[in-house]
Amino acid sequence: MSDFEPKIVGFLCNWCAYGGADLAGVSRLQYPPNLRPVRVMCSGRVDPLFIIQALKEGADGVLVAG
C-alpha cells in the first residue's frame, strides 16, 4: 500500500476554497499533488450525481470545499 497514490477530485467554490487554493499557491505552500480541482461557482452547485460519477469512474476520494 505504500505506493498507493489516491486520485482525488476536488469541487472548489470559486469564492472561498478556489480562492484559498490560489492563495496557497501565492504563499508557495507545498501539498501532495493528488487533487484535481474543478471550479464551481458555489459548493451548492455540486450535484450528488457528480460525486457518484467521480467515484464510479475510479476516483479514490472526492473533496467538496466551500
Next chain:
Amino acid sequence: MISPKLVEVGRHTNIELITCSEVKDVEGDPGNFAVTLSNHPRYIDPVKCTGCGECARHCPVTAVNGYNLKLDDRRATYIEYAQAVPLAFSIDTDTCIGCGLCENMCIAKAVEYDDTERETRLTVGSVVMAAGSRGFDPSGLDYLGYGRYPNVVTSEEFERILSASGPYFGHLMRPLDREEPKRIAWLQCVGSRDKNRCGNGYCSSVCCMYAVKEAMIAKEHAHGDLDCVVFNMDMRTFGKDYELYYNRAKDKDGVTFLKARIHSVTEVPDRGDLIVKYADDTGRMQEEIFSMVVLSIGLQVQPDAAELAQRLGIELNEYNFVKTDTFAPVTTSRPGFYTCGVLQGPKDIPGSITEASAAAWAAGADLVEGRGTDIPKIEVPEQRDVTQEEPRIGVFVCNCGINIGGIVDVPAVREYAATLPGVAFSDDNLFTCSQDTQDKIKDVITEHRLNRVVVASCSPKTHAAMFMETLEACGLNKYLFEMANIRNQNSWIHSADSDVATQKAKDLVRMSVARAARLRTLNEKVVPINKKALVIGGGIAGMNAAIGLGDQGFETVLLERESELGGFARNLHHTIEGGDIQAYVNETVDKVNAHDKVEVITKARITGAEGFKGSFSTEIEMGEAKEKRAIDHGVILVATGANEYQPTEFLYGEDDRVVTQVELTDRLHDKGASDLDAVVMIQCVGSRNEEHENCSRICCQSAVKNALEIKKQSPDTQVFVLYRDIRTYGLLEDYYTEAREKGVIFIRFDKDTPPRVTAEADALRVTVKDHILQQDVEIRTDLLALSAGLRAADTDDVSSIMKFNRNPEGYFIEAHVKLRPVDMPSEGVFLCGTAHGPKLITETIAQAQAAASRATTFLAKDAIKLSAITAKVDTEHCVKCLTCVRSCPFGVPQFNTEKMEIEINEALCHGCGVCTAVCPRQVIGLSFYEDDQLMCKIDALLDAEVV
C-alpha cells in the same frame, strides 16, 4: 499583482500612454493647458516592436541591470521587465557599441539608430502629478556600511532578491557568496525620522509593514531555520488589519522585534557576516552577528520630480512633498493641478490608490461639461456565429516567466494539448497575459478559425476577464473560454517535483479542453443605469461624497440617521495642522444643503432594499413622522462612520478626572490648561488588545495634538504620554518631534505591564514601569486622558438589510485590501471614511472623493452588461415544488402566482447554481456551468487516465 493593472492601462481606450518622455512646461489655465513634452529617443519604435526579444538575445554588450538594483546584468538592448507596458525594447546608448546586430536581427524593422530627441505638444484640461518617490540612498550613512559590505542591502534590493523575476530567481541568497543567510537583521528608519543625518524628519509610513512582510517571506523561502530580527524605535503597523499581520509575525512565525538604537554595522573579516552594535531599550550596548543586514530605507521625492513641480509652479513643503491643505488633500497650489501618491506624502498602496481615484475625481470635476466628447468609440466587432461549427479549440500554455516554465515541462504540455480531441492549435508563451500575446492570440483565432480558447496559466479569478475581452475583440463570444490553473494550483505548490507537476498540468489541460468543447455562446443582458446616487451617512465622508457626485453632475440623495449633518466631526475642534474642523463642517453642511444636485434627508432610516448594480431601490423612513419613501438609484456609497470608544478601563466613568482625548480637547477649548500642574495620557485604550486587536491609527496624533495644545496654553504644565509604540506616521512625525522639544515626556510601557491608576482626593496616581530605569515610576496628575480608540458605528440594520459584509470589528469590507480600497465586493457599491476603518479627516476626504470618482465611472455609462452566468428554469417541465425558492441563498427564485410558474430574475441571480443542484426534476440549468460542462471534466480526468 500589478500586472493586470499594467495591462488594463495599456488596453484602456481612453488612456494614451506616452513613455520615455518628460514634461518641459505647462502653460494656460484649467480646462485648457498646453503641455510641452520632451520625448527622449528609445532607438526602437515601440509601435513596430513586438517585444520578441531577439535584439536583446543577440546584443553582445553587458550592462548593469537597474531594475534589479544592480544585482545582475542585462543587455544594452533591453526591456526593463517582462511585463512592461508597452512591451517594447529600447537601447541604452550609454553602453551600446553600435555594432548593428540588433538592427540586423529585428524582423519587425523597429530599430532606429538615428532616433532623436523630439518635442511634442498636448492640450489637456487638468493635470495630475503622480511622480512618486524612490527609496532613500543610504550610501552617505557611513556607520551602516552600505556600499562597503556586500551583505548589507537595502530593503528594495532585498525585495528583488526575494522576487521570482529577481537576480537570484527568488532564492534567498546573500550577495557576497550566494549562501543562504541564517540570520537577517532589518534596521528600521534608515532615511526616515532622522533630521540630523539625512534631513528627513518625516516617517515613511510603509517600512514597518514591508519589513514584517520581507521577514515573513524570507522565512518561507528559507530551506532551514531562519532567524529574523527587526530593530526598531516603534513598530508602526497602523493600517487596516496591519496589527493582525504584525502579531502573526511576532507570535506565530517567530520574527523578533527589538526596540533599539543602532550604533554601527561592521563586517567580520573573511566571513562576510556582520556585527550589529546597538543600544537596547534599557540603554545598554549590545552586539549581535548576522549573515545579512537589510536597511529599511524610507521614501524620498526625487530631485528631478521636485524640480519639475517647482518649474510648473507647484508649491512643495520642506521635504519636497507637494503642499496640500488638510481639507483638500489632492489639490495643489496651482489651479487645475492635482496630486496623489507618495509625491503628496509618504503612504502605502491602498492610500495611494485612494488618492489616485480622488485626483481623478478632482481632475474630472473641472471638465464635467466636456465629458465623453474627446474619447474614442470602442468598436467591438460583430460576433461570429459559431453555433453550427464543430469545436476548433486553441490551447495557449503559459510559461509565466519561470513561474510555470521553470517547473512544468511546458513544451510537453503544449504538444500533449495538440493531441486532444477538438484541439486545432496549441502554443506556449513566455507571458500569456502580456500585451503582445493578446495580439498574437487574436491573430491566431482569426487565422486558424478557432471557436474555443483554453489558456493554461494562472488563476481565472485574476485573469479570465482579460482573456475574455481578447476573445470579444476578435468577434468570438467571450464565454467560449476556459482556463486551466497550472500555476497557483500546480507549479507553485509542487515546485519540488517537475514530473508530477507536468502530469498534473496535462490532466488539467485535458479537463479544460473537454469543457471548452461543450461551452456554448452566451449573450449578456444589457440593463440601463439609473444615474442617481444614494449616500448613506452624513458625516465628513458622506457629505464630501455627495458633493463630489453632485459636482460630477449626478443627482444624489444623502441620508443621515441623526437630525443634523456632521457626524462625529461635530465633537472635534482642530486638526493637528491647525485646521478649524467646526468651520469646515459648517461650511460643508452649507455647501451640501445648497447644492442643486444633492437632496439631504435627515432622521432617515433604511427599512428595505432591493435591486442590483445600476438599478437599486431603497425604502426609508424619514423625519419624526417616519414617513415612508422609496428611492431609486444606480449606485450606493456607504459612509456610516465611527465613534470614540467609551472606555471601561483606568477609572473612566468612576472619576471625572479621567477623560478621553476628545473630552480633553473640549476641556482645553473651554477652560484651558493653566490650572493643571500635570496631565498624563495613556495610549492604546481599547485598541491593540485581545478584544480589539487592531490599531486605531489616529490616537497617537490626537495625544500629540492635545499635548502640544497644553504646552501652548500653559508651558509649565507637565505632560506625560504613556505609550506602546508612537505611531505618528508620515508628516505627523514632525509634531511628535515638536512635542518632545517642548518638553512632553514620552514613557514606553509593555502590553503586559500596563499603567496602574489610583484615585486620591487631591490627585490621581499613575504608576508605570519605565523601561530605561527598569523600575516603577509614580506620577501624580490632575487629569488623566485616555487615548480611546475608534469603534465602527452601529450598522447592524444597514448591514443586514443591504447585505454588506463587515469584519469582526464592524468595519465594512472592501473588494481588495490593496488594489480596491474604495470598492465594496458587490458591484455599484462604494465605501469611504471611517466606515472602512479608522482614519484622519484628510484621509477621509480623499477617500470620499475617491468613492465619488469610482461611482462616477459607473454612472457615466448609460447601461451595463450583466453576467450571463445565471440560472434558467424550464417552466414546461417544472413541477413547482418550490425547492429552489427555499434553497436559494439570495431569495431570487419567486413563484409568480399569476402565471403560476417559477421566475428567476437574471439581474439578481448570483449564478451560484444551488437551485440547479437541488432541483429534483433537474429542470434548472446554470449557463456556463451546465451539468454536461462539469461532468465532462470528471470524465476527462478519470476515463481517459492511463493508470
